[in-house]
Amino acid sequence: MHKVTPLHATAVSNGVKTLLINVFDYAVLKNVFMPRFSAVFAAARETRCIVLIPASKREEFSELLTPLGFEVIARPQKYASFWETAALFAARNSIPTHTTRQLQEEGIDGSGRLPLIKYVCARILWIFGHSYVYRALLKKFLLLFFDAHLYDEILIQHKPDLVVATSTYAVDDIRLLKASRTRRIPTIGMTKSWDNLTSKDALLVPPDHLLVHNDVVAAEASFFHRYPRDRITVVGVPQFDWYADPSFMLSREEFFSRMGLDPRKKLITYTAMGVWLVKHERDIIRTLYRLVRENRLSQQSQLLVRFHPAYPDEKRILQTEFPGLVVDQPGVPEGEERDAWKADWRFSTDDVRQLASTLQHSDVVLNCGSTIILDTACFDTPMIGIAFDGDARERSYWASAARLFERDHCKKVLETGGVRIVHTEEELVKALDSYLDDPSLDSVGRGKIVAQQAGSLGKASEHLARAILLTAETETT
Known part of the structure; x- marks a missing residue:
């Protein structure tokens, strides 16, 4: 190499x-x-x-x-032709990974299992995709359509x-x-x-x-x-180059003032992935909101939820359902396209500064397996991975947050010990209390994530x- x-x-x-x-x-x-x-x-x-x-x-x-x-x-x-779109479908579904298997069951947009004909085709592609000779021949054929x-x-x-x-x-x-x-x-x-x-x-x-x-x-x-x-x-x-410049971030005072946060309290930040990936995300937020509001944690805390910009209605919905919840939603959709995953989302340098400041000044960051894990590790901020569905009781593995940390790209990160995975509310409270009381816990593991995934910042x-x-x-x- x-x-x-x-x-x-x-x-x-x-x-x-x-x-x-x-x-x-x-x-x-x-x-x-x-x-x-x-x-x-x-x-x-x-x-x-x-x-x-x-x-x-x-x-x-x-x-x-x-x-x-x-x-x-x-x-x-x-625009992509019908045949180009079909070729991309075949190529993606022939990748022999557990992540691909999950996408076949949950749908690319979180709507559930693919329609029957597409699902059967996808499963056949995935099964045969375990043969590299088959995939090599398939790629040569699919390339003809571009x-x-x-x-x-x-x-x-x-x-x-x-x-x-x-x-x-x-x-x-x-x-x-x-x-x-x-x-x-x-x-x-x-x-x-x-x-x-x-x-x-x-x-x-x-x-x-x-x-x-x-x-x-x-x-x-x-x-x-x-x-x-x-x-x-x-x-x-x-x-990640921005993260190596301390002057790039807002000070704690500036950040807390901008977000309307209480500087006397610990800050717990949940970075949302969106309901297309996390079906019961609102139930997870409801659990966190309740723990904070009922003072169930070892230290006085407040909750910040940072949403992906592709869900413009979530901020209004959450603030209506959870009074006092602080919600941050960066980015701006460009043009008239408002489809969540087709819009060209704009993140300004100030949006990047806001993200960096959020991760730096949070006491604990929680998520269900997004790339924010890597960003957070750059600031040595404690992280908790939520592998259950909050107050909901989801029976299907393919619809549960429990599946997300089992995707192929997450496995190496979990091996570092830099992220604590919780499967119940009791484990969540214990992990939050541990990090709020001692943020240095698992710092070595977070350093391994940076070395493994980001290199020299x-x-x-x-x-x-x-x-x-x-x-x-x-x-x-």
């Missing part, structure tokens, strides 16, 4: 190199084009970097990227020396990677999150080089997708830029 080399090793010496970077959406833009990333590219004066962006966002993205020295062009806009010709004009006109896909499972990225491979243009693919390779990304078009957040994801790429380890580079988590975006530039140099020499 490749190691990221010092900055001087990325200097370009064989003339101007043209790089083409495809940006899937606003979240990718904010997470990739961090200050250190842009600074490295600004220093690489013999590199021309073109960023492909959605046509509808050209003006806005240009205002952000052009001043940093990046060229911006709109990519061809075409329209790579959309990018012919761009690739002919700009003649990139290297193409970078900021995801490897979005339709536009698959099309671009396929088109690039057809023209024998070197490619880099990036994983977006810790669960991609075990739930949604079958690496339909394996890029020439793969950039991942950590060694765990690198091992998944090798084990599940047979991707060569010597073509994987670990760069860290770029969006503060330098990931720089490592990402170096890795791209070094690949451009070595592939074109």
Whole structure:
């Protein structure tokens, strides 16, 4: 596996190199084009970097990227065809993991088991997917359905020396990677999150080089997708760079004042995942609300619930049902699209600051298995994983919060001992009291999570830029 080399090793010496970077959406833009990333590219004066962006966002993205020295062009806009959508369905459901099995039972939107015909197809794909030979042949067949010709004009006109896909499972990225491979243009693919390779990304078009957040994801790429380890580079988590700067966060006084919190009380924060994943999330919140209101804990506490922005009605519902509950809901949906999982959600730098300040100043953070586990570990804040359904009594494993920590990407984290999993209200009270009385408990385990999942905080975006530039140099020499 490749190691990221010092900055001087990325200097370009064989003339101007043209790089083409495809940006899937606003979240990718904010997470990739961090200050250190842009600074490295600004220093690489013999590199021309073109960023492909959605046509509808050209003006806005240009205002952000052009001043940093990046060229911006709109990519061809075409919604996924029926056959492309079907191919993605087949690819995802052939990934032989427990996470995929869960998604087949709960539905991609939490609506329950897939419709019968889709469910039967998904189960067959999953069963046969345990054979890598079968999956390799399936991927070759499915790739035929993706329209790579959309990018012919761009690739002919700009003649990139290297193409970078900021995801490897979005339709536009698959099309671009396929088109690039057809023209024998070197490619880099990036994983977006810790669960991609075990739930949604079958690496339909394996890029020439793969950039991942950590060694765990690198091992998944090798084990599940047979991707060569010597073509994987670990760069860290770029969006975590903010967490290494103490001046970036609000002070405790500022944060508590902004949120209307009582500085005399301990702060318990529940980071919600949404009812599509956690069916009984309101019942879990009801349990926490009751424990705090009835003073069942060892110290005077208050409850903050942080919601995913894709649930705009939850804040009103919760504040009506639970008087005095403090609810934070960051992000803004862009455009007229209001479908929870199709809207382009905007997280400003202040939203990131709000999240960082929340995790830093909370005394305990609770959730049911979201990526917030990794963010929280960066601040050494005690964490509790809730593996029961609060006041509800759910009999189905597939609908219970108990299943979530059994997903493949959560298992390595649990092995560190940095998260306490609770299965009953009694265990929840005991864990809360332990952490409220002694926040240093399990600190070693939280440190292991950071080392395992995030690496060296503060330098990931720089490592990402170096890795791209070094690949451009070595592939074109």
